[in-house]
Amino acid sequence: MRWFLDMCIILGYIHEGDNQKIITKTISFVNQKKDDKFVLCYYIKEDNLPRWLNRKRIMFREILRQIKDSSYKPYSNNECSYLWERDKNQILKLVSLANTIQDKTEIIRNFENVYQEIERRIKEFIEKNIDELVIPINEIDQKLKSCLFTWLTPNDSDAKTIASAIQEHNKKEIVIITADKQHWTKELLEEVHNDFSLKKVYAKLPEIRYIQNL
């Protein structure tokens, strides 16, 4: 089987000490790979993962501003425009955790240790588990991507990743593996076939499986 990995599989696998079902399932899925192949698109490796990592760094700088400068108005720095609502919720938790640590230098050390370890685990995951990198970013079909983006999901990252998956599937069969039941659906993929010209080019649509159901 050729599995086309969503980014959440990598982030789920590198998780530390969390007993959520989804994490356990992800780790078990990866560890039982055996003769299967894992396929990753260039977009995730070269664009989406670095951007996710960068958001984490922006979050940390925001935390730092909030804890060291009482006159700082939260999220007033321009770079905060890159943060998502979810990031802001995480910042709230991290600020309260940081406030329990007296030595501010220790907070930086802790965060940098975590960041470095996340980077290391991602790199290790790709080196050890990814068998093929597919669809260079500049080869993503913009029409396919736009169709997905405009009509199916208001999420550029998902649109590019799914477009890569559909393109790859029409070259060589893959099965998409994800944890995102909300956005990555069979119905969503089928919408591509409502566009006649896209249906002609991408006659086959890949199967989606959810890590939770394995």
Next chain:
Amino acid sequence: MVNRKNAEQIQEEILSHLKEGPKSIKKLSELTESTWATISAHLDNLKKENKVREILSVNNLRVFIRADYPVFYGLPLDKEKRNLSLYLLAKIIDSWKAVHNGEIPNKTTVQKIAVEIAKKEPSLNLPVVRFHYGKVLPVSIEPQNASQMLIDYNVSEPKNSNEIIKKINYEIKNGNHTNIAWKEKKQQYEKHEDMKIYLLKDKIEYASCNKNDFKADTEKIIYDFFLEIPSTQRYSYYLQRYHDFLSAFKFIISSNEFEKEKKQYLQEIIEVFNSIWQSLTTQFFFEDFGGQADKELGEIQENIEKNTFEIDIFQIDDKITNLLSYKNYLTIKKRELSENEKKIMGILLEGANEE
């Protein structure tokens, strides 16, 4: 009948107007009642003779200063403040020589004495700015040419000159000044509560010389330094780039390859740090220097600041990219995370299934 000025007269006039600070060709044309082309040609001649410097050339705006103009970056500074600063620096040099049997003080010592006087006597309203080596007056004077400078710039004795001389003599006698540049700097950093970042910079510099124990000495100081970078929007670029630097630094010193080629890595790390430092302290300088009320002078200052910043970031970005590229081929061992670190990782990865 129109009295036409000869070339010498026009050049004298230009040099005289430039004593007041940087001027555009347009402004000099108005002041000398000459055409833009005439002034431009004379300025080019004066430039060849090293009597003026062009400090800015943006679109149609060409700005010149006298080659001996004493304000840093050729910035416009209120005449009263500039002259008082020049007077103070020149008198510090004279007094030092008188007290120390003709010994000429170095520029750092002169500046540090001046800053202490400015701090103790706020009524003098002297401009003090932070720069690469701490707080200074934004005016430079060569100890050998100090008296001539006062003549050239028509600096007259202020009304309270006796009082100022007394303050200078008191500071020279009681301020523990050694005329050793690094000691003068360190003393200032320790005396002024708002200069912790300078002390940390010195520690990093010192640790970089102690190559055998660099890791242990430096990691905490590098983190402490991060905390001292201001949070305001003006410093956002530095907070981001320093964060990148910190990440690359940590990666390199934790790598399995670090010990083998320590010297080379250290050299690169320090080079990047110094580039950030130079630019950050330039930013301190411009912030402390403040703005200009006059529209044209405001535009000149804004452009000088912008140009300086653009050159700096080009160099810093380039160096940081090189340093970060080590992450692609150096290797690090798996890290056992502490309880707090596990909590941080847990929070950072929350919602990962929706990414």
